[in-house]
Amino acid sequence: MLRAEDNRFLTESGPGTGVGELLRRFWLPVLLSEELPEPDGEPKKITILGEELLAFRDSRGVVGVVDQYCPHRGANLWLGRNEECGIRCVYHGWKFDTDGRCVDMPTSYPDLNAKDHIRIKSYPVREWGDMIWAYMGPAGDVPELPALEMALVPPSHRYVSKKWQDCNWVQALEGSIDTAHFTFAHLAFEKEENEILDIKKHFVNPLARVSTDHMRWIAEDPRPVIKVNPHEAGLVVAGGRLTGGDNIYWRIAQFLMPVHAYAPSAMPGENIFGQSFVPVTDTNCWIYTYAWNPERPITQAERDAYDRGNGVIAEVDEDYVPLRHKGNDYLIDRKLQKTKSYTGIRGVSEQDAAVQDSQGPIADRTKEHLGPTDLGIMHFRKVVMEAARALEQGTPPAQLKHQDRYAVRSGACVTSKTKDLTAVMIERFGDPAGFVGPPRIAAAE
Template identity: 85%
Template sequence: MLRAEDNKFLTESGAGTGMGELLRRFWIPVLLSEELPEADGEPKKITVMGEELLAFRDSRGVVGVVDQYCPHRGANLWLGRNEECGIRCVYHGWKFDTDGRCVDMPTSYPDLNAKDLIRTKSYPAREWGEMIWAYMGPADAMPELPALEMALLPPAHRYVSKKWQDCNWVQALEGSIDTAHFTFAHLAFDKEENEILDIKKHFVNPLVRMSTDQMRWIAQDPRPVIKISPHEAGLTIAGGRLTDSDNIYWRIAQFLMPVHAYAPSAMPGENIFGQSFVPVTDTNCWIYTYAWNPERPLTEDERAAYDRGNGVIAEVDENYVPLRNKRNDYLIDRKLQKTSSYTGIKGVSEQDAAVQDSQGPIADRTREHLGPTDLGIMHFRKLLMDAARALQAGEAPPHLAHQDRYTVRSGGCVTHKAKDLAAVMVERFGDAAGFVGKPRAAAAE
């Protein structure tokens, strides 16, 4: 468990808080590119870590992220006209470019050059992997964009979406790197026959082609041994389950500082799933969800399945709110819960959201009783809090110097029980930390 003051420190993301300042030292996604589909189009209100901002795509196609409110009299710039490389306030006509500079001030005399003295808050923005990223930290400490594999690949190799969630970002991310909860939260079963159901026909991701053996091992061993391997971009978190022989079935997740996590589901050649958890306020978040395949383009059938909700990708409405959510009790089916599913909820993403939201808007970690399978959660919290406290003491996170080491993969494998984690990682990924280098199919966008 955590002390109350540590839980507060871990979960606060506002400007000036320890964790909020740590998050602001990294590039984080704030929108999907598809949410700003055209130059001079409609601007988009966004709230990121409690800050009310406005995103717009100017006449050149360049995206700006600026304060939502005009510095003149506080009118909301969302009402403004997006025109000729700037957003113009409809109250008195002040106009601002993507860098926050005032480029026109009709209410002032031209010879005073008053507009040159006015700026509104703005943050650097970049498009990367079909997401719009913002850097909200000190200008002189801006790092490179993280070299996520899915962003290095051609667009045909990836699928990107997002979903809303009604809880603090930390508990949502903790759920994603918890390799032990699969046995109960996601596994389908037949109570009458007392056997595991075909994963492709029920609640779990049908594009993860888990064998009957893998299903049985997950069901029979709910207490995987957890192994942790720190690396230059974050943590590798592996859960090993007993099999029917001298082998161990490993499910290997990745946490990448400070908000990214990769699911441990993919076997060699299968699509890989990742998520980025971005606080809106301290009690809700956007989760950017993506699937990619480094070896081939995604098929139309795969994309259609993701549109309907699949794996960590939720089935969402036009506002990216999951169709099964807190307000409709995730459409839980109690009959199904008694016969075929521990949760009675359809969809891996929705099952995760239900249990994470149920912990409260901000989980009270002073009431926890952690066990051996929570080792990855403990290391994750320590890494985040140590980095935030070091930053408060003037020490920048070392991960900022290693954005090129974010090109990692997660996934599963079966290896002999005598092998240690490093050997397992080499066997599965060719590297003891899961690094794969620049993808062979990489192409600049």
């Protein structure tokens, strides 16, 4: 458990807070590229880390992320006209470019050059992997973008979406690196093969050949041994389950500082799933969800399946709100709960959201009782809190020097009981961190 002051420190993300300032030192996704589809199109209100901001794509196609309010009289710039490389306030016509500079001030005399002395808050922006990223930290310390493999592969090899969630970002991310909860939260308890196949379909590539052995091992061993390996970009969190023989079935997750996590599901050749957890306020977050395949394009059938909800990707409406959410009790089916699954909720993403939201807007970690399968969670908290406290003392996060080491993969494999996690990672990925480097196909397309 955590002390109350530590729980506040871990979960607060606003300006001036310890973890909030840590998050601001990294590039964070703030929108999908598809949310700003055209130059001079409709601007988009966004709230990130408690800050009310405005995003717009200007006449050149360049995206700006700026303060939402005009500095003249406080009118909301979302009402403004997006025109000729700037957003114009409809109250008195002040106009601002993507860098926050005032480029026109009709209410002032031209010879005063008053506009040259007015700026609004703006943040550096990049488009990367079909997402719009912003850097909200000190102006002189802009780091490189993280080399996430999903952004390195060609667009045809990835699928990107997002979903809203009604809880603090930390408990949502903790659920994603918890490799033990699958036995109850996601697995059907009927033994018939068609039921096992149905659950498997919702977690990995629906077109891949399914091994019922993997589901059986998860069902029969609810107490995986947890091993954690730190690396330059974050943590490997692996859960090993007995297979009934001389082997161990490993499910290997990744945590990448400060908000990214990869699901421990993909066998060789299958699509890999990842998530990025971005605080809106301290009590809700956007979760950017994506799948990619380093070897081949994502098929149309797979994309259609993801649109309907699959694995960490939720079925969402036009505003990216899941169709099964807190407001409608995730459409829980009590009959299904008695006959098919422990949750009675359809969809892995929705099952995760239900249990995470149920912990409260901000989980009270002073009341929890952690056990052996929570080792990855403990390490995650330690890494984040130590980095935030070091930053308060003037030491920047070490991961900012290793953005190339973000090109890692998660996955699953079966190995001998005699191999430790380092040997498993080297056997599965060729590197104890799961590092793969830029995919070979990136240069070919």
